[in-house]
Amino acid sequence: MAFHLIFCFFAPILFIFIFPYLRNLNRRQPPLPPGTLGWPYIGETFQLYSRNPNVFFASKQQRYGSIFKTHVLGCPCVMMSSPEAAKFVLLTKSHLFKPTFPASKERMLGKQAIFFSRGRYHAKLRKLVLRAFMPDAIKSFVPNIESVAEHSLRSLEGRLVTTFHEMKTYTFDVALLSIFGQDRVLYSEDLKRWYYVLEKGYNSMPVNLAGTLFNKSMKARKEIARILAKIISARRQMKADCHDLLESLMSDEQGLTDEQITDNIIGVIFAARDTTASVLTWIIKYLGENPSILEAVTEEQEAIGRGKEEQKLSWEDTKKMPMTSRVIQETLRVASILSFTFREAVEDVEYEGYVIPKGWKVLPLFRNIHHSPEIFPHPEKFDPSRFQVAPRPNTFMPFGSGTHSCPGNELAKLEIMVLVHHLTTKYRWQMEGSNSGIQYGPFALPQNGLPIRLFRK
Numbered sequence: 001m002a003f004h005l006i007f008c009f010f011a012p013i014l015f016i017f018i019f020p021y022l023r024n025l026n027r028r029q030p031p032l033p034p035g036t037l038g039w040p041y042i043g044e045t046f047q048l049y050s051r052n053p054n055v056f057f058a059s060k061q062q063r064y065g066s067i068f069k070t071h072v073l074g075c076p077c078v079m080m081s082s083p084e085a086a087k088f089v090l091l092t093k094s095h096l097f098k099p100t101f102p103a104s105k106e107r108m109l110g111k112q113a114i115f116f117s118r119g120r121y122h123a124k125l126r127k128l129v130l131r132a133f134m135p136d137a138i139k140s141f142v143p144n145i146e147s148v149a150e151h152s153l154r155s156l157e158g159r160l161v162t163t164f165h166e167m168k169t170y171t172f173d174v175a176l177l178s179i180f181g182q183d184r185v186l187y188s189e190d191l192k193r194w195y196y197v198l199e200k201g202y203n204s205m206p207v208n209l210a211g212t213l214f215n216k217s218m219k220a221r222k223e224i225a226r227i228l229a230k231i232i233s234a235r236r237q238m239k240a241d242c243h244d245l246l247e248s249l250m251s252d253e254q255g256l257t258d259e260q261i262t263d264n265i266i267g268v269i270f271a272a273r274d275t276t277a278s279v280l281t282w283i284i285k286y287l288g289e290n291p292s293i294l295e296a297v298t299e300e301q302e303a304i305g306r307g308k309e310e311q312k313l314s315w316e317d318t319k320k321m322p323m324t325s326r327v328i329q330e331t332l333r334v335a336s337i338l339s340f341t342f343r344e345a346v347e348d349v350e351y352e353g354y355v356i357p358k359g360w361k362v363l364p365l366f367r368n369i370h371h372s373p374e375i376f377p378h379p380e381k382f383d384p385s386r387f388q389v390a391p392r393p394n395t396f397m398p399f400g401s402g403t404h405s406c407p408g409n410e411l412a413k414l415e416i417m418v419l420v421h422h423l424t425t426k427y428r429w430q431m432e433g434s435n436s437g438i439q440y441g442p443f444a445l446p447q448n449g450l451p452i453r454l455f456r457k
């Protein structure tokens with residue numbers, strides 16, 4: 001009897017304690033993906049950065065398969081290297097994963113820039129940015145881009161130059177052209193000067209004390225905002241009919257603030273310049289190493305000029321470059337300058353029988369997909385002819401996928417084609433020094449930025 005009483009009294013209490021445990025058992029939480037987390041806090045950061053990061057990704061993939069967990073830069077994360085997983089994270093279930101960047105980058109580019117935004121604000125920005133960079137809008141820039149390209153190449157004749165450095169100047173000029181149209185002439189030197197100060201702090205510790213890199217960058221940001229405010233107010237008075245990004249950002253009916261416009265202009269320069277310059281550097285390297293491919297591209301480009309009275313490129317001409325387009329695609333694949341991107345799970349997400357816990361980072365590994373021998377046979381070989389057949393869906397995503405995919409991809413391809421046209425028809429070049437290494441800063445780049453000498457044909 002006493003026992004009975006005790007049982008009746010304790011059982012509910014016991015149940016209260018055991019219940020959550022039972023419930024968990026019932027729901028049978030799926031396991032974490034395979035992999036190791038390494039040391040506390042530092043995790044496997046050293047293994048990732050002590051050598052080529054792709055060796056890290058490849059050896060993990062070999063050991064654990066196409067989805068595995070690790071711990072880098074203070075964050076637990078899940079890395080994914082199958083086309084299906086990339087599609088899941090970036091496209092079909094993109095609402096379960098939010099963009100995420102290191103704090104210093106977010107403050108430097110501006111919190112309201114398109115990369116970091118979500119939901120309705122992101123959709124609004126995307127509409128405005130896409131409008132400025134869709135084919136119909138960038139068509140009118142062809143003559144201007146062409147004169148920037150000719151001028152850049154002429155300035156290199158005969159000198160020993162660092163390809164990446166020179167290509168950055170070219171892509172910066174094209175970015176300013178697409179953002180400010182004709183207004184760029186007045187302000188480009190000032191904007192460039194401050195932008196060079198700003199970018200030095202992109203990977204700095206966010207410590208805002210006098211003299212730190214971060215502090216200098218924040219000052220540069222303010223200077224850029226001041227210049228932009230001047231341009232914006234001049235435009236409001238002129239009511240000119242422009243077709244550039246600034247015009248599009250200013251035209252929004254619900255009205256973006258000057259601060260939002262500034263954040264997004266700095267963001268677009270950041271997204272447009274080094275990426276496109278890295279790709280151009282790789283193209284110049286691959287063409288230099290593959291004489292028969294260079295010959296085929298040159299032949300195609302010379303054919304465009306033939307029988308024309310005026311030696312000027314038109315938008316239609318850029319549609320007559322199938323060989324050059326395949327060289328661009330193959331370069332984007334082999335070089336995979338953005339090896340991966342970052343997202344963060346906004347809730348516990350189940351995928352393929354594993355759980356990705358809320359707050360964990362998720363990294364779709366573009367480069368592993370582009371270098372998978374099942375998808376691209378002999379992946380290390382530079383072979384543009386493989387793009388004579390369109391790649392299977394989700395296996396080739398140099399510009400990302402889904403809601404945050406690259407809105408500047410048409411402009412990037414256009415400016416690359418224009419430069420390659422003038423380069424191959426008028427110049428030959430030789431590469432200096434050893435050219436086998438790759439450096440990451442953060443985009444994949446030939447060692448030392450590819451020193452070359454350029455001569456007029």
Ligand code: HEM
Pocket residue numbers: 114115116126129133178267268271272273275276279337338341342397398399400401403404405406407408409411412
């Ligand atoms: C060949 C050169 C380029 C490559 C390989 C490239 C690649 C990418 C990739 C992979 C993303 C998606 C990142 C993610 O999902 O996390 C992206 C986003 C973006 N890119 Fe590009 N890009 C290039 C050139 C450009 C240019 C020329 C512009 C501007 C004119 C540009 C503007 C942007 C912007 C604004 C975003 C953010 C979009 C959003 O968050 O909604 N990119 N780019």
Ligand SMILES: *[C@@H]1O[C@H](CO)[C@@H](O)[C@H](O)[C@H]1NC(C)=O
Pocket residue numbers: 208209210211215218219222
């Ligand atoms: C740089 O640091 C100084 C001293 O801490 C501070 O007063 C100033 O506001 C900082 N500059 C910017 C642009 O944040």
